[in-house]
Amino acid sequence: MLPTARTFINAFLHLLFPEACVVCKRVLNAELRFVCPSCRLALPYTDFFKDLQQHIDNPAGRVLIGRIPADFVLPFLHFQKGGSAQKILHAIKYRGAKALAYEMGYLYGERLCRASLPYEIDGFLPVPLHPKKQHQRGYNQSEYFARGLADAWQYPLPVWNRAVERRVQRASQTHKGLWERWLNVRDVFELTTEGKRALHRQAVVLVDDVLTTGATLEALYKSILPAQPRAVGVITLAYAGDAFA
Ligand SMILES: [Zn+2]
Numbered sequence: 001m002l003p004t005a006r007t008f009i010n011a012f013l014h015l016l017f018p019e020a021c022v023v024c025k026r027v028l029n030a031e032l033r034f035v036c037p038s039c040r041l042a043l044p045y046t047d048f049f050k051d052l053q054q055h056i057d058n059p060a061g062r063v064l065i066g067r068i069p070a071d072f073v074l075p076f077l078h079f080q081k082g083g084s085a086q087k088i089l090h091a092i093k094y095r096g097a098k099a100l101a102y103e104m105g106y107l108y109g110e111r112l113c114r115a116s117l118p119y120e121i122d123g124f125l126p127v128p129l130h131p132k133k134q135h136q137r138g139y140n141q142s143e144y145f146a147r148g149l150a151d152a153w154q155y156p157l158p159v160w161n162r163a164v165e166r167r168v169q170r171a172s173q174t175h176k177g178l179w180e181r182w183l184n185v186r187d188v189f190e191l192t193t194e195g196k197r198a199l200h201r202q203a204v205v206l207v208d209d210v211l212t213t214g215a216t217l218e219a220l221y222k223s224i225l226p227a228q229p230r231a232v233g234v235i236t237l238a239y240a241g242d243a244f245a
Pocket of ligand 1: 021022023024025026035036037038039040
């Protein structure tokens with residue numbers, strides 16, 4: 001199809017189904033997607049990456065102390081109930097907006113790769129989704145967030161989406177306490193043969209959508225130990241520890 005024809009069709013579709021900002025619900029211009037310019041400016045950025053001291057000494061980093069020997073724990077946004085990060089996460093999870101997950105990753109990647117991380121990272125390991133959930137949703141939001149991060153970096157970086165597999169989950173975590181949740185998630189991740197080779201002696205960045213108790217990330221970290229990664233960092237779309245404290 002000719003580019004002009006495609007532009008015309010897109011403009012026509014926009015007239016019929018105008019897209020609204022996922023945060024403030026105002027109708028977006030045809031060339032914009034998901035989040036309007038004023039909401040972009042007002043996103044609750046953590047900006048922990050701007051200060052070397054805060055790469056690990058921040059509320060999210062403190063959650064993982066003694067559990068993951070990470071050199072940086074850098075969530076992109078603060079999560080507040082009813083806030084814009086929650087609306088974005090909701091759109092990503094329940095409205096199938098995988099392009100939004102990618103865009104958030106790209107937006108963060110552009111900023112992060114200019115920050116002085118303690119070493120050159122080798123790639124991103126997104127938290128794998130349970131196969132049944134991935135089938136229902138059609139994609140893994142952490143993987144698309146990681147793809148956005150990788151594509152924004154100054155040098156090519158892999159997204160290891162087959163390095164770790166998630167086994168069948170036993171029961172829902174919704175009504176469980178912290179300890180039970182940890183027991184439940186403890187051994188759901190399994191390093192694949194491909195993963196053992198790919199992650200060997202690499203500086204691995206674990207990627208998740210939301211960091212709350214840290215149980216999932218801790219379990220993921222433990223699963224990659226046989227590959228002997230040389231360094232570990234954590235990047236998430238949001239930090240929600242305060243919201244659930
Ligand atoms: Zn808006």
